[in-house]
Amino acid sequence: MDDHRKWLFAAPAMAFVAALLVFPLGWTIFLSLTDAEGSVRAESDFVGLRNYLDVLTDTERFWPAVGRTAMFTIVALLFEVVLGMAIALLLWRPFKGERWVRVAILLPLVATPVAVGMMWRLIFDPNIGLANQLLGWFGIGPQPWLAGQHTALPTTILIDVWQWTPMVVLILLAGLTSLSEEPQEAARIDGASTWQRFRHVTLPLLTPTLTVAVLLRGIDALKTFDILYATKGRGGGSFHEVETLNVYAYGLSFDYNEYGVSSTVLILFFLIIIGAMWAPDRAAQGGEAMRARPAYRIFRATALTVVVLVLVAPLVWMVAASLKTNVDIYDPAKALSFSPTLDNYGKVLQQANYVEFILNSLWVAFAATVASLILGVPAAYSMSRFNMKKSALVVLMARIIPGVSLLVPWFYVFSNLRMVGGFGVLIISHMFVSLPLVVYIMMGYFDSLPTELEEAALVDGLTHVGAFRRITLPLSVPGIATSGILSFIFSWNNFMFALVLSDADTKTLPVAIFDFVGYASIDWGGLMAATTVVTLPIMVIALFVQKYVVSGLTAGATKG
Numbered sequence: 371m372d373d374h375r376k377w378l379f380a381a382p383a384m385a386f387v388a389a390l391l392v393f394p395l396g397w398t399i400f401l402s403l404t405d406a407e408g409s410v411r412a413e414s415d416f417v418g419l420r421n422y423l424d425v426l427t428d429t430e431r432f433w434p435a436v437g438r439t440a441m442f443t444i445v446a447l448l449f450e451v452v453l454g455m456a457i458a459l460l461l462w463r464p465f466k467g468e469r470w471v472r473v474a475i476l477l478p479l480v481a482t483p484v485a486v487g488m489m490w491r492l493i494f495d496p497n498i499g500l501a502n503q504l505l506g507w508f509g510i511g512p513q514p515w516l517a518g519q520h521t522a523l524p525t526t527i528l529i530d531v532w533q534w535t536p537m538v539v540l541i542l543l544a545g546l547t548s549l550s551e552e553p554q555e556a557a558r559i560d561g562a563s564t565w566q567r568f569r570h571v572t573l574p575l576l577t578p579t580l581t582v583a584v585l586l587r588g589i590d591a592l593k594t595f596d597i598l599y600a601t602k603g604r605g606g607g608s609f610h611e612v613e614t615l616n617v618y619a620y621g622l623s624f625d626y627n628e629y630g631v632s633s634t635v636l637i638l639f640f641l642i643i644i645g646a647m648w649a650p651d652r653a654a655q656g657g658e659a660m661r662a663r664p665a666y667r668i669f670r671a672t673a674l675t676v677v678v679l680v681l682v683a684p685l686v687w688m689v690a691a692s693l694k695t696n697v698d699i700y701d702p703a704k705a706l707s708f709s710p711t712l713d714n715y716g717k718v719l720q721q722a723n724y725v726e727f728i729l730n731s732l733w734v735a736f737a738a739t740v741a742s743l744i745l746g747v748p749a750a751y752s753m754s755r756f757n758m759k760k761s762a763l764v765v766l767m768a769r770i771i772p773g774v775s776l777l778v779p780w781f782y783v784f785s786n787l788r789m790v791g792g793f794g795v796l797i798i799s800h801m802f803v804s805l806p807l808v809v810y811i812m813m814g815y816f817d818s819l820p821t822e823l824e825e826a827a828l829v830d831g832l833t834h835v836g837a838f839r840r841i842t843l844p845l846s847v848p849g850i851a852t853s854g855i856l857s858f859i860f861s862w863n864n865f866m867f868a869l870v871l872s873d874a875d876t877k878t879l880p881v882a883i884f885d886f887v888g889y890a891s892i893d894w895g896g897l898m899a900a901t902t903v904v905t906l907p908i909m910v911i912a913l914f915v916q917k918y919v920v921s922g923l924t925a926g927a928t929k930g
Contacts, residue, residue: 487600
C-alpha cells in the first residue's frame with residue numbers, strides 16, 4: 371500500500387491521540403517551569419527548575435508519597451501475581467461448575483472501582499462494618515482498618531488485590547491453556563514431580579504471559595486513584611496515610627490549584643512509570659497442570675469454593691445493605707436478619723435524580739465507544755497489516771500515562787474554550803481511555819486473520835479500502851464486538867475525568883455516588899443503593915457477553 375493510503379487509515383486516530391497527548395504533555399512540562407497557580411486564566415512567571423528543586427527536597431509530602439506508591443504497587447502486585455497464579459492453576463483443567471467459578475471471578479473485575487471503594491468503606495467501617503463483626507465471631511477485637519493511620523494503606527492494598535487479582539487469573543489462564551502438552555509429557559516420563567514440572571517446565575514457558583500480567587497490573591497499580599479517593603477522600607486521609615503520587619498530584623492541581631508544582635510532580639511521576647516498564651521481556655511458550663487425582667479434586671473444590679466466597683460475598687453484602695434502613699445498618703444484630711426495603715432505591719432514583727445520571731453515563735459511554743471504534747478499527751488494521759509499530763506505540767502510550775497528568779492541561783484548555791461541564795469534553799476524555807483499548811485488541815485480532823483473502827481481492831481489482839470494507843471488516847466482527855463491549859465498560863466505570871470535567875447537569879454515575887457522602891455523616895443505605903445502581907448494570911452486561919470480555923482482557927497475553 372502506498373504511504374498516503376496507509377496513513378489514511380491510521381491518521382485520524384493518530385491525530386486525536388496526538389492532540390490529547392503530545393500537546394498536554396508539552397504543556398505540563400511548560401507549567402512545571404512556571405509558578406502557575408490559582409485561576410487557569412491567571413498569568414504566571416517562568417521560574418526554571420525551582421519547582422523541581424522544591425519537590426525533590428520535599429520530605430513531608432513528595433517522598434512519603436513516592437514511598438507509599440512503591441509500597442502499594444509492589445505489595446499489591448506480589449499478592450495479585452501469586453494468588454493469580456494459584457487460582458489459574460486450579461482452573462486450568464475442566465471441571466464441573468467451571469463456568470460459574472469463572473463468572474464469580476469476572477464480577478469484581480468489571481465492578482466500578484469507585485463503587486468498590488465505597489462498598490469496602492462500609493465493610494471496613496470500625497463501628498458497623500462486616501469485617502469487625504466477623505472478627506468478633508472468632509474472638510478477635512475490632513481493628514481500625516481504613517480509619518487507622520498505619521492500617522489504612524494495607525487495607526487499600528487488600529481492596530486492590532480483591533478487585534484486580536481476577537485480571538491476573540484470566541491473563542495467566544489464557545497463557546496456560548495455550549501451552550503444548552508435549553514438554554509436560556516428556557518431563558512426566560522422566561519422573562519429574564508435579565512441583566518440578568511446574569518449576570522447570572511450566573513456569574519458564576509461561577514467562578512471556580507472566581511478564582504481560584506484571585506489566586499491565588504494575589502500571590495500573592502505580593496509577594491507582596479511584597479506590598484511594600473513594601475510601602479516604604481528598605489528600606489520602608487526614609494524615610495523608612494513603613496519599614500516593616497520583617492522589618498527591620490531583621490534590622495539588624484541583625484542591626490547591628498549584629498547577630506549576632503539580633505539573634512538576636506529574637512529570638516526575640511519568641518518568642517513574644516509564645522506568646518501571648523496563649522489565650525483562652523474553653518470549654517463550656509451554657506448560658501443564660497437576661493431574662486430577664481424587665485428593666487434588668477435593669483440594670481444588672475446597673480452594674475454589676473459598677475463592678468464590680471471597681469474591682462474591684462483598685458484592686452480596688453491598689446489595690443486602692442497600693435493602694436495609696440506616697437503623698438496621700447500624701444495628702449489628704441485623705447483620706443477617708432484617709426486613710428488606712426498597713426505600714433506598716426510591717431515594718436514589720427519585721429524590722437524587724439518578725435517572726438523569728444513568729442517562730448521562732449511557733450517553734457518554736455509548737458515544738465514546740462508537741467514536742473509538744470508528745477511529746480505532748481502521749488504525750489498528752493499518753498498524754497490524756503494515757507493521758506501523760512506532761505509530762501503534764504513540765496510541766498505546768495513552769494506556770500508560772496517568773490520567774491526572776493530562777487533566778491539568780485539559781482543564782486549562784477546555785476551561786478557556788468554555789467546554790468544561792459539557793458532554794463533548796466528557797466524550798473526548800473517555801475516548802482517551804477507550805481508543806487505545808480498541809487499537810490494542812483489534813491489532814491482535816487483525817494479526818490473527820490470514821492475508822490471503824485480502825490479497826485475492828486486490829488481484830480481483832478491489833482497492834485496499836474496498837478489500838478492508840468488504841473482506842476484512844466482516845471477518846473482524848467478533849473482535850469489534852469484544853473491543854466495543856470492553857470500551858463501554860471502561861468508559862462507564864471512568865471516574866477521574868468526569869470528576870473534574872463534568873458539572874451538576876452532566877455528571878455520570880460514578881461521580882454522583884458522592885452525593886450520599888457528607889462531611890458529618892454518610893447515608894449508608896442510600897450510598898449502597900447508589901453503588902448497586904452503578905455496578906449491577908455493567909455486571910449484567912459482562913455476564914451475558916463474558917466470552918467477549920475475557921477474550922478482550924487477555925488480548926495479547928499469549929503472544930510470544
